[in-house]
Amino acid sequence: MSSIQINNVTKRFGDFTAVRDLSIDIEEGEFVALLGPSGCGKTTTMNMIAGLEEPSEGEILFDGKDLSSLRIQDRNIGFVFQNYAIFTHLSVFKNLSYGLEVKKVPKPEIERRVQAMADRMSISHRLDQPASSLSVNEMQKLAIGRSAIVEPRIFLLDEPLSNLDAGFRAYMRAELKVLQHEFGQTMIYVTHDQIEAMSLADKIAIIDQGKLMQYGAPLDIYNDPQNRFVANFVGSPRMNLVDGELREERGALHLMLHGGAEIPLSGKVRADFTRDGSVHGGSFGVRPQDIYFGDKRGSNDIAMHGKVEVLERVGPKRLAYLQVQDTLFLAFDDLDRLRVGDEVPFYLPSDKSLAFDMKTGRRLGGA
Amino acid sequence: MTDHTLTDRQPTDASRGYWQRVARDGDKMGFWFILPTFLLLLFIVIFPLFMQLYLSVTWWTPLEGIPWYSAWEVFNWGENYWFLATDPRFWGALWRTALIMIVAVPAQFLLGMALAYLFIDTFPGRKIFYSILLTPMMIVPAVVGLMFFLLFQGTGPVNAHLGLPAEFSWLTDVNRAMISVIIADIWQWTPLMFLILLAGMLGVPSDQLLAARLLGGSNWQNFVKIILPRMKTVIIIALVLRAVECFKIFDLVYIMTKGGPGVQTETISVFLYKQTFGELEWSYVAAIGLTILIVLSVIAAKGLAYMARKQG
Numbered sequence: 001m002s003s004i005q006i007n008n009v010t011k012r013f014g015d016f017t018a019v020r021d022l023s024i025d026i027e028e029g030e031f032v033a034l035l036g037p038s039g040c041g042k043t044t045t046m047n048m049i050a051g052l053e054e055p056s057e058g059e060i061l062f063d064g065k066d067l068s069s070l071r072i073q074d075r076n077i078g079f080v081f082q083n084y085a086i087f088t089h090l091s092v093f094k095n096l097s098y099g100l101e102v103k104k105v106p107k108p109e110i111e112r113r114v115q116a117m118a119d120r121m122s123i124s125h126r127l128d129q130p131a132s133s134l135s136v137n138e139m140q141k142l143a144i145g146r147s148a149i150v151e152p153r154i155f156l157l158d159e160p161l162s163n164l165d166a167g168f169r170a171y172m173r174a175e176l177k178v179l180q181h182e183f184g185q186t187m188i189y190v191t192h193d194q195i196e197a198m199s200l201a202d203k204i205a206i207i208d209q210g211k212l213m214q215y216g217a218p219l220d221i222y223n224d225p226q227n228r229f230v231a232n233f234v235g236s237p238r239m240n241l242v243d244g245e246l247r248e249e250r251g252a253l254h255l256m257l258h259g260g261a262e263i264p265l266s267g268k269v270r271a272d273f274t275r276d277g278s279v280h281g282g283s284f285g286v287r288p289q290d291i292y293f294g295d296k297r298g299s300n301d302i303a304m305h306g307k308v309e310v311l312e313r314v315g316p317k318r319l320a321y322l323q324v325q326d327t328l329f330l331a332f333d334d335l336d337r338l339r340v341g342d343e344v345p346f347y348l349p350s351d352k353s354l355a356f357d358m359k360t361g362r363r364l365g366g367a
Numbered sequence: 368m369t370d371h372t373l374t375d376r377q378p379t380d381a382s383r384g385y386w387q388r389v390a391r392d393g394d395k396m397g398f399w400f401i402l403p404t405f406l407l408l409l410f411i412v413i414f415p416l417f418m419q420l421y422l423s424v425t426w427w428t429p430l431e432g433i434p435w436y437s438a439w440e441v442f443n444w445g446e447n448y449w450f451l452a453t454d455p456r457f458w459g460a461l462w463r464t465a466l467i468m469i470v471a472v473p474a475q476f477l478l479g480m481a482l483a484y485l486f487i488d489t490f491p492g493r494k495i496f497y498s499i500l501l502t503p504m505m506i507v508p509a510v511v512g513l514m515f516f517l518l519f520q521g522t523g524p525v526n527a528h529l530g531l532p533a534e535f536s537w538l539t540d541v542n543r544a545m546i547s548v549i550i551a552d553i554w555q556w557t558p559l560m561f562l563i564l565l566a567g568m569l570g571v572p573s574d575q576l577l578a579a580r581l582l583g584g585s586n587w588q589n590f591v592k593i594i595l596p597r598m599k600t601v602i603i604i605a606l607v608l609r610a611v612e613c614f615k616i617f618d619l620v621y622i623m624t625k626g627g628p629g630v631q632t633e634t635i636s637v638f639l640y641k642q643t644f645g646e647l648e649w650s651y652v653a654a655i656g657l658t659i660l661i662v663l664s665v666i667a668a669k670g671l672a673y674m675a676r677k678q679g
Contacts, residue, residue, distance in 0.1 A: 085578035099582035
């Protein structure tokens, strides 16, 4: 079990910069997700932590120590590959025992530990069978067990759930959380699936184009995104983010949307937009869950008017696509009264709306 | 569509006759396609084989003036085989051929394996070294023979480099002649071994190797436990191929030593050649040829059977 400090790490491949000036502190026993779209540099970051790639600049410290002089086999890092990298020519037992055998652990102890791990991962009935005969789900368990059995200092998982079917993925998500508590290990988890990251991790590092966009606890990131990218990336369904120009007329501030509609700003969100006087282009963000219909609930909430284009059932709720001129707002039909084609008023709560600088993507105001 | 035909046909295959399977569900097209090749093989493989078998049980030689198909006139009840079994020159040649095989093939295997292991990682100049390494294999064996003939002359570069006198002969020395031939064979055929083994080694999934390293396995442990077992089939192919090829070694030996000094480097092929064109003992040669064919078939069959077992 180790803490990890990533200090100003940059990784270049020729002209391409995969990771730039990345700094993340991971505490002992923490479960951290590296989240980002494909090609954002999260896998490169993990490979650098594992020692498979060397940073071009910066350093990665384990408990304050730099391990870069150690060979991969001496680093004691658990790594679960996306495709599991099971030794298909060996039995399940031999797969589990590999890390112990190469360290010359005495035979009886190997057997004891393999049996224990197999029981824990509920694959003990498969021990004598060739690993190639396992199902994908069992391979997943074997891959985790094989890495866990050597008690690595940290545990790295590269999109471990992406090959699983939906049902087992949900089960494995919960199982991983339990395992992490049992092993008490520092775990780093790479994923492009924000739901996975939100449900599993103690902390999430959101990376885009090699840069750290935000690092923090899932709820903080969800409620308080620091930039437009994070706001757009986290949350399901996605946050409504509409771009426009700020225009002040007779003391009233409007966001003139590119689609032709306008949002009359008031209250907190208005203050956010104006706090930094130099902003002209702004993005207005509001989560679908926060838009409401019916009576106005807060005095500063912004009244809008739109036409219901589509209604989509998501579980017990319905998602409404509201068209305001050329702009679409996504909202949950909280009163369950909408019909397609209706012209309805709806409200954007000022306190829960977010303001971003359109040019830089930076959050304006904020906590 | 392919899937469909494959699964459809499999269960019925066993119950059908060979020609029916060739003719593919009543469609005779396939049969006509393979017919020319089949006839060609019949004439260049099957027919000569039976001709050889026929001649090998007679005293027939081209000197007698009897046409070959009338060789039954000198039928000898397989005495050639009896003679063969007691011919010290044959056994000597067989032993020397085996010796070359026993020394050269493992040497080529070890060198090829070591080189292949070097080449699974990239390093500067990899492509150039790769090309250079493969050249010996592409040179005509006779030319390689000539090269080594010149290298191993008393006044040649080998002696000059080792600081040995011109009287220190390689090719005319009872022991060193064989060593020279083996060295030449290793030089020429290590590249082929390297090529096959490298292909096999590159076929080992790199993420599994990486996983093995991350689990703490040393390079040697991972080589023995992950790479080698996964290369089993390729290794067998390479070894069988080279063993069989080695058995047929001729050009190198004939050009470097002509089988000499005396019969010290005479291999089966050289022996056959001398019997054929020196002694004109064709029926005897036919008997030797068939015997060798059987020996080689056994080696190849053993290897292939092992492979088939491994593949399940």
